[in-house]
Amino acid sequence: MRAAPGGVSPVPREARPYQGQRAGLVTRTVAGVVDALVVAVALAVGYAGWIGLRFVLDPRGFEFSGLNALPGMTTALVLCVLYLSTAWSVTGRTYGGHVMGLRLVDRRGRHPGLFVAVARAVLCTLFPIGLLWCVVGPARRSVQDLLLRTAVIYDWLPEADDNGAVPHA
Amino acid sequence: MESSSWLRDRPAAEGNPELVAALDVAVEAARSALGAAAVVARGAGAVGRPLLRVALRPPMLAAPYRPETWLRHLARQGGRRREEALRSLSGLLDTLVPLLAQEVLRRVDLTEVVRRYVDLDRVVADVDLDAAVARVDVDAIARHLDVDAVVARLDLNRIVRERVDLDGLVATVDLDAAAARLDIDAVLDRIDLVGIAGDVIDQLDLPEIIRESTGSMASDTLREVRMQGISGDEAITRAIDRLRLRRGRRPTPAVTGASPDGIPRQQEPLAPRES
Numbered sequence: 001m002r003a004a005p006g007g008v009s010p011v012p013r014e015a016r017p018y019q020g021q022r023a024g025l026v027t028r029t030v031a032g033v034v035d036a037l038v039v040a041v042a043l044a045v046g047y048a049g050w051i052g053l054r055f056v057l058d059p060r061g062f063e064f065s066g067l068n069a070l071p072g073m074t075t076a077l078v079l080c081v082l083y084l085s086t087a088w089s090v091t092g093r094t095y096g097g098h099v100m101g102l103r104l105v106d107r108r109g110r111h112p113g114l115f116v117a118v119a120r121a122v123l124c125t126l127f128p129i130g131l132l133w134c135v136v137g138p139a140r141r142s143v144q145d146l147l148l149r150t151a152v153i154y155d156w157l158p159e160a161d162d163n164g165a166v167p168h169a
Numbered sequence: 170m171e172s173s174s175w176l177r178d179r180p181a182a183e184g185n186p187e188l189v190a191a192l193d194v195a196v197e198a199a200r201s202a203l204g205a206a207a208v209v210a211r212g213a214g215a216v217g218r219p220l221l222r223v224a225l226r227p228p229m230l231a232a233p234y235r236p237e238t239w240l241r242h243l244a245r246q247g248g249r250r251r252e253e254a255l256r257s258l259s260g261l262l263d264t265l266v267p268l269l270a271q272e273v274l275r276r277v278d279l280t281e282v283v284r285r286y287v288d289l290d291r292v293v294a295d296v297d298l299d300a301a302v303a304r305v306d307v308d309a310i311a312r313h314l315d316v317d318a319v320v321a322r323l324d325l326n327r328i329v330r331e332r333v334d335l336d337g338l339v340a341t342v343d344l345d346a347a348a349a350r351l352d353i354d355a356v357l358d359r360i361d362l363v364g365i366a367g368d369v370i371d372q373l374d375l376p377e378i379i380r381e382s383t384g385s386m387a388s389d390t391l392r393e394v395r396m397q398g399i400s401g402d403e404a405i406t407r408a409i410d411r412l413r414l415r416r417g418r419r420p421t422p423a424v425t426g427a428s429p430d431g432i433p434r435q436q437e438p439l440a441p442r443e444s
Binding site: 012014015018023024025026027030099100101135136140154156 | 391392394395396398399401402403404405406409
């Protein structure tokens with residue numbers, strides 16, 4: 001559901017003043033936690049599927065083994081990077097961003113490109129504490145935003161237009 | 170006595186009764202003298218009439234020499250003189266009367282005389298006003314009227330409101346035929362339907378209705394979570410600003426009100442500043 005130019009906005013009246021403004025620490029942290037849960041659930045489901053596949057392929061030789069720390073952590077980080085980069089480059093928002101009404105945009109106000117999305121996903125995965133810079137830094141920009149010239153804005157509208165432009169940018 | 174009664178009615182005689190009495194005496198004496206003279210004349214006529222006839226027609230004289238003939242001749246000449254005198258007098262009156270009348274009327278307030286002595290109501294009552302009005306050319310009078318000035322002094326709205334049966338008048342109008350001649354498209358072109366619809370939708374809070382009916386947007390719980398997050402962001406920003414004591418620094422991108430589509434635009438460019 002899009003708001004046509006000069007038409008009706010589906011955004012609640014009390015939230016309209018904030019649309020297009022840069023998001024702060026609380027909202028982005030909640031979105032990040034949601035995304036972490038998504039990755040954790042995906043990782044758990046993937047691990048369960050891997051265990052189940054091994055059991056189906058070799059029931060007699062199946063032996064339940066715990067998740068090793070290094071491969072597990074590596075898999076989690078890779079999965080997190082893939083999830084974040086895919087979501088940001090395709091729709092501009094992750095599931096956590098969708099829940100909290102956030103969208104990632106580049107310096108032109110559009111969905112970030114694949115390179116920027118991957119780079120930001122890597123930075124966020126390896127250095128999540130950089131988010132705190134949006135509290136002390138100028139204009140609510142995290143370290144990742146400063147490095148890649150991106151911004152996280154409030155955007156309660158479900159989708160961007162076909163060119164990837166968000167309505168508030 | 171008629172003369173004295175008339176005199177007594179005059180205002181000047183009211184304060185002089187002796188004058189009235191003297192006048193009465195004179196009138197009565199004159200009347201008595203005239204009566205006596207008449208009696209004497211009647212007696213003298215009875216005696217002198219045969220003598221006069223003989224004197225005028227003596228038997229021994231021929232007709233041309235009789236006194237009667239001379240008297241008749243004198244009478245004819247006297248008649249001619251009288252007619253000439255009358256003609257002269259008539260011409261003199263024609264000259265003098267207008268002058269006299271003009272001088273008299275100039276000295277008399279004729280209007281006051283008419284008002285005092287003429288009963289105008291009786292005079293007017295005898296006038297045939299219908300016949301008089303029938304001879305008036307009303308159209309010629311109406312042509313000289315300034316109808317616009319007359320209409321300007323009238324309160325036509327009040328007259329129509331109080332005296333015209335508008336309901337009855339409208340009932341005689343074929344509104345369907347009138348409506349059929351209307352150019353609805355031209356009327357609609359002059360109406361800002363989009364603006365009106367926008368105002369109505371804004372009053373109805375259509376987004377809320379859409380959300381409640383379709384559920385395509387965030388649920389109430391999700392909206393509440395988002396608003397709480399925004400409030401938390403604002404609170405942290407204000408707290409950090411107070412700690413820094415940075416006056417004049419805008420803690421968050423300013424919100425200056427809704428844009429035409431109800432959604433404000435970001436006030437700062439999204440491109441990060443060079444730092």
